[in-house]
Amino acid sequence: MASELTIFYLYSTQNEEKYFLLRTERPGFSNASQVQEDLGNQIEQLKRDFILAEIGKKYHQNGQVNFELIGEFQGDPIGEKLYHDNGNLELNVYYMETEFGKPWIIIGEANSETAFLTELNDDSDLLRLNPVGQPKQITATFITENDFDLSEIENAKTKDLRTN
Template sequence: MFRLYSNSESSHVLCCAHFPEFSGSSPDEEFSTQRSFDRTVEKMLREASFDPTTLTLVGEQQGYPVGDRLFDATVPRTGTVSYAFQEAGPPWIVLGLDVSVDEFWSGIDDDEDLHGLGPTSPLRSVPATVLTETEWPRRSDLDSP
């Protein structure tokens, strides 16, 4: 899951964290899993010297982003995050790291899942600090059985 935040100085930070699996058998389990994820993101932010209370959520994407840059073994600590809001509206976005406008929209057209999210123009691009979990899985690891 990817969460893009901004602060009052118009700085941006992208948090990349794996959302824990849960059976979905009870609302309590879902709530507990969501809280656990929220705590993980807050910890990532604090460890990188960001105060979560000063940040505003720009948007969130669940699932694969456009391109593979966020799954590289050495994700950069900074980069340009390009994002478009989904048809469902904020806070739902589709994003990519260090992709051109053409690469972004081509990636959407070439991926049925991303296309199904219904990203809409305009595409926004912002410089951001990129934070990832220590144990961030590579995309190829996620695709294997």
């Protein structure tokens, strides 16, 4: 059985200096079922698409926003605030590219670059991602799937997961 997976996505808006850090969860599934894995991935994608559409409505009059994916991080990031149930917070975010290339990044919330790097160097799991280059610092709006009512997506697809 594959467990739930927490995924962080860092986006920027084109032609603006606005950043969004999204946190979603891919539901668990049976490792023996490719159908369940595909559905789990689809659920996570639908939730992320919904959140991006809602951000577009909130931050732009016509709702049309061109988002650019900076990177993706799966797992346990640096910074306590990234574990809060809800988002809608402006955070001081640091990220680094990894040896694995785009879209993979290491992400964290910290008061300074030194604090970010100290936490990174103390975490063997994060170091295994082989960070490269220098950390980049941005201010991002942190948004979680808990900030929205995604019950229609979750209920419809979770029912499919259980029956396949």
